[in-house]
Amino acid sequence: MPLPNRSISVYRWCVMSAIVMSIASVFNIIYFIKQRLPSENDDELTILKSSVVNHTASVSDNQTNALSQGEYNLFDETFQIFSQAFANNVLPVLNAQNENSSFCPSIPPNLKGPTIIQEPPKNFTLENTSMYHPDVQLGGYYHPKVCLARHKIAIIVPYRDRWDILRGFLYHMHEILQRQQLDYRIYVCEQAFDKIFNKGIVMNGCFKEILNLEPNTPCFIMHDVDLLLIDDRNMYTCPIYPRHLSVAIDKFDFYLPYPELVGGVLAMRREHYLLVNGYSTNYWGWGGEDDDMYQRVVKKQLIVERPPASIARYKMLKHTHQKLNPARMKVLRTAQRRIDSDGVNNVKYKLLNTAIYHLYTHFLIDVGEQSTQ
Numbered sequence: 125m126p127l128p129n130r131s132i133s134v135y136r137w138c139v140m141s142a143i144v145m146s147i148a149s150v151f152n153i154i155y156f157i158k159q160r161l162p163s164e165n166d167d168e169l170t171i172l173k174s175s176v177v178n179h180t181a182s183v184s185d186n187q188t189n190a191l192s193q194g195e196y197n198l199f200d201e202t203f204q205i206f207s208q209a210f211a212n213n214v215l216p217v218l219n220a221q222n223e224n225s226s227f228c229p230s231i232p233p234n235l236k237g238p239t240i241i242q243e244p245p246k247n248f249t250l251e252n253t254s255m256y257h258p259d260v261q262l263g264g265y266y267h268p269k270v271c272l273a274r275h276k277i278a279i280i281v282p283y284r285d286r287w288d289i290l291r292g293f294l295y296h297m298h299e300i301l302q303r304q305q306l307d308y309r310i311y312v313c314e315q316a317f318d319k320i321f322n323k324g325i326v327m328n329g330c331f332k333e334i335l336n337l338e339p340n341t342p343c344f345i346m347h348d349v350d351l352l353l354i355d356d357r358n359m360y361t362c363p364i365y366p367r368h369l370s371v372a373i374d375k376f377d378f379y380l381p382y383p384e385l386v387g388g389v390l391a392m393r394r395e396h397y398l399l400v401n402g403y404s405t406n407y408w409g410w411g412g413e414d415d416d417m418y419q420r421v422v423k424k425q426l427i428v429e430r431p432p433a434s435i436a437r438y439k440m441l442k443h444t445h446q447k448l449n450p451a452r453m454k455v456l457r458t459a460q461r462r463i464d465s466d467g468v469n470n471v472k473y474k475l476l477n478t479a480i481y482h483l484y485t486h487f488l489i490d491v492g493e494q495s496t497q
Contacts, residue, residue, distance in 0.1 A: 228271035228305040235303055235356050241439050244295035253482045257298045264294075264310035264484035266302055273307035275361045277343040277391075278334050281484075282326045283314045286349055289441050293349050294483045300356045308360070309338070310484045312349075315491055316476050321446065324403035324413045325491040329473040331402060333487050335394075344397055345369075346390045353389075354437040360391065366421055367391040367429040371436035378437060386421070386428060387414030388438070399424050402468030404459065408494045412452030419459035420467075 248256055260266045267273050279297075283290060290312065301308050313330035315321055327346060334341055343362035351370055358369055370388030372378035400420035407413040421428055430436065474490040 267307040276307040324405040328402040328468040328471040372433040409449030410446035
């Protein structure tokens, strides 16, 4: 599904600028001729005729007669027509274009700070068009109508067998993200079949499919489905370095469990995701892939930024936790050696289906079978 792109606005602005420049050139020509033309009873008419003769050798003497007063009035009327047409037709378009293409404020004006998380209404549905987020377009896409978003992001949500949690996530997060005046789209990436979960393959596959749909997406937010943002001042953007957004989670008493943690919600620029080669695909089962990601970031000499814990606060929705991957620590010990050979550059998966719903775009991904090696 094609989506509005900032380059379209730039292209339209260039076209309108070219039109204005062309009209301005016509004005200049008319004004120049008008200034050179005599007024009534002006004796300098003969000077104008002489000038025309001297600069136009190919024109005969009969063709260099002075312009009549009627011709002068024709130029004057033409100038007035152009002026009136410009004022009535072009200027309103330019003003509207300028209003629509002006950037949103660097600090969104509708932020509320700490937010009370509400349960989604019983009639809140994910399959059909939702009455609760009417400004969200098909595919979970949104951009502000009153200004041009400063940030374009894709939110990757790895998912399997958590329907009620997904309902709560989409109901809450769309409201938060709209207040941040972002150009965003939510992608729910589901692992198919009842196989051992592999978050790395799901994330890397989703990343590649997003770039197939939106090649110019600059910012990616990797977001666990069970985490809901409490404070909308925690902006979902991609600064110069990767940013770990979920610093303070209620389950951990709003403290960061350990400094190497980048799981939960992580913001990365497209070039950084490619630089670290995405997620490792060697972690089958729960745990390990996020700590592996931290090793990749450090190895590639990037810095993990974090917003203040006072605003980077999240509520974790209750769910049944999967069993920890018993081999995760063994795999983690070789993390830095595998960066360039294990990740998004050689991920193997099969995209089974792409579905466009009102509040999200759904990718169904087959991660294949775990290697016995």
